[in-house]
Amino acid sequence: MQKWLEELLDVLPEKQIMTEAADRFSYSFDASFGEHLPEAVVQVKTTEETVHVMKTANAYGVPVTPRGQSTSLSGGPLPVKGGIVLDMVQWPEKIEVTPDDLIAVVSPSVLTADINKTVEPYGLMYPPDPSSAHVCTIGGNLAENSGGPRGLKYGVTKDYVIGLEVVTPEGEVMKTGGRTIKNVTGFDLTKLIIGSEGTLGVITEAVVKLVPKPPAVQTLMAVFDDVETAGQAISQTLTSGILPSKMEFVDQACLQAVEQYKPIGLPVEAAAVLIIELDGHPEAISIETKEVERIMQELGATDSQIPDTPEEAAEIWQARKLVSPAIATIKPTKVAEDATVPRSQIGPMMGRLRTIKEKYDVDLVVFGHAGDGNLHPDVMCDTRDQEEMERVERAVAEIFEAAIDLGGTLSGEHGIGTMKSAFMEQELGATGVDMMKRIKEAWDPNNILNPGKIFPEQGQTRLVLRDE
């Protein structure tokens, strides 16, 4: 047995350390690409255990890759350098609400949706709502700075975290921020660590900010026969003084896939639909909903629907919620992207995506959080078809180029992980990447915490396919 494994067993119960091939295989993949076998899976349940793992790993130079429920679409939890997968899911679940402070203290293993279930009786809400909220952990959300449809009005994970407990790569316990809404004491390490994809520290506790739950919500769907008009309708709404909580876009290919998957009477002839949700005071949103409908119609929406009941609203939202399962039936593999552009560039980006789709003859569908410019161009493909994958590879590269070209970014909410690191310098420049690397090196001198992520490896150029 390896010396570091023996030392782990000095402190951790034997059943929390797994080295059998079958166990290791279970922890070798996530929701993105590739399989990477770890040498061991270590389940931690306390800060003290985490400290021991990190101190030992650091002493022996063993890579550690923290992992939640592994719904990551960019490879964050993949142990690409082997070593230890640090499974955070067995950590006891804790959601401690302090309603008067509008905060909750949560443990990393908590499912994101459970935070909302717990705070709702207090009339409160935790706004970030990644689509995977019912199956993903808050720990993963913190590592990746997860977004979601409500990001338009409410922002993303980072905007709701005011304090962290973190175990550093060298095994020291650090508290960042605290329980106050405002805090400018020193550098903002909280927001540096959130979204660092598990490369700067292992998050063992978080203080999240809550907001009063809006007393009412109202849905509206508008149908468009061209995509550019839908883009204009988004801008027009947002500059009218109304800030919807969600503005989701679904293109024709997605509408058709959903309708085929489950016939719910969607307008499959339309170029796109916008599904909008407003929240707030009932009287205010009733006025605002009519105003948004007026804007949609004035700009040329061919149809619009305002549901009368929550059940009717839920039916409309199916058009968006069923996209992922529906498109999964097109082909077995989904390359889920999240290239994001400034809002005004949604129209031009849609044009670029159409060109890319035709040029490389790929199954490209587009949906997503159009209100904040965060589209999801997904390429459906089959990894067994090498020729197709080469086309997908080039199409994805061109999607990134288009996003950067239009003033946008590689990733709005999925993260860089292993998938997009080759494109980092194109967006950030050499100095930007260098300054990030300096932080990583200063905090993790032995490069043991989630190595092989974010920063491109020497000579790395491939995205979907691996460099040989």
Add this chain to the structure above:
Amino acid sequence: MQKWLEELLDVLPEKQIMTEAADRFSYSFDASFGEHLPEAVVQVKTTEETVHVMKTANAYGVPVTPRGQSTSLSGGPLPVKGGIVLDMVQWPEKIEVTPDDLIAVVSPSVLTADINKTVEPYGLMYPPDPSSAHVCTIGGNLAENSGGPRGLKYGVTKDYVIGLEVVTPEGEVMKTGGRTIKNVTGFDLTKLIIGSEGTLGVITEAVVKLVPKPPAVQTLMAVFDDVETAGQAISQTLTSGILPSKMEFVDQACLQAVEQYKPIGLPVEAAAVLIIELDGHPEAISIETKEVERIMQELGATDSQIPDTPEEAAEIWQARKLVSPAIATIKPTKVAEDATVPRSQIGPMMGRLRTIKEKYDVDLVVFGHAGDGNLHPDVMCDTRDQEEMERVERAVAEIFEAAIDLGGTLSGEHGIGTMKSAFMEQELGATGVDMMKRIKEAWDPNNILNPGKIFPEQGQTRLVLRDE
């Protein structure tokens, strides 16, 4: 002439470099304490000039302290190690609004209030509203992560910046973030640099996020005969599902000072007043205002006022806005603190402050952004009275201890600067301070950018008074 000055003159026009004693004296202080003469004042107007200054200073090991309008209350712009004061105020003012993207690109020299004046015609708003907005620069706000009354609903400066152009301590130009609302490409250097008090880079441009300007605002004032009840009223309001844009607290000492400064009919017999502003849709806030008034009355407010006109509302706000000028008449020197506690601890913090006031017999007044726990306990004093200053020193130390003790922080919005560095480790722990220092050292190996700030000097223990 020093070699580094000669090299600066190679690129910068002579009139942008000042070495006369009178000029240097003008740049030796800010709105906090102490005077520190720089060796030269260098006015930069372009990124290229800034690069040249930083490269030269880095090569010769000359300290550089960036400076905006120097309204800082914590010493950020003080050139405590001499060297160069980098005056950013002569930079050409730029506010480029892109309404469709809900963003503006601004130069560091722009006055914060001017951003709002420029975006208002588009129906937009830049929410952060430090009380000094009409005289401070956005550059200073970015360096300090300035807050303001609207922080309660809208957050602080950091929450509205999505991209930066920064010159690093070694003189490289770096772009962070960009023009998209969502961005998870690599570490969040934007939010690391904002609030780093000019120690990690010189900000030469920022992309700020705008929001639709709420169509209406409504003010309400409630009067209390004890402070704890006022604290309860705040919590009760925030857990009722209503999020006011501002909830300001003014204590009796402030009310009396204001009334003496300018008689406007304030309830000087009251223990405290809360001044609340709601914003949003007119019909919604009219309902919400009545609900807030009901909460106040139910909890025992002795009086409440809802003004009918903007003029009447402005009169009520005088009770808050005149606090600073009014208390300045009590004694010549104001030690302006911003210790912040979790909202539920406002009552207990008020009790601690009363005890401290009596124990050290100091002129302590309390006002501030109580809705987010960000109080301003200000001690009025006279620096010529050494015995009094010793008492002030001990009182301020105890204010910090009380804030940390109650789960709060040294600084909610003013920053650490030179004023609070001695207390950093007490709040952050040794590991927290160490991890911050590692970033500083990795980015600024020669420690030339705003040295002597945030991190305590060896043996530093004093707050208001300097260590001998």
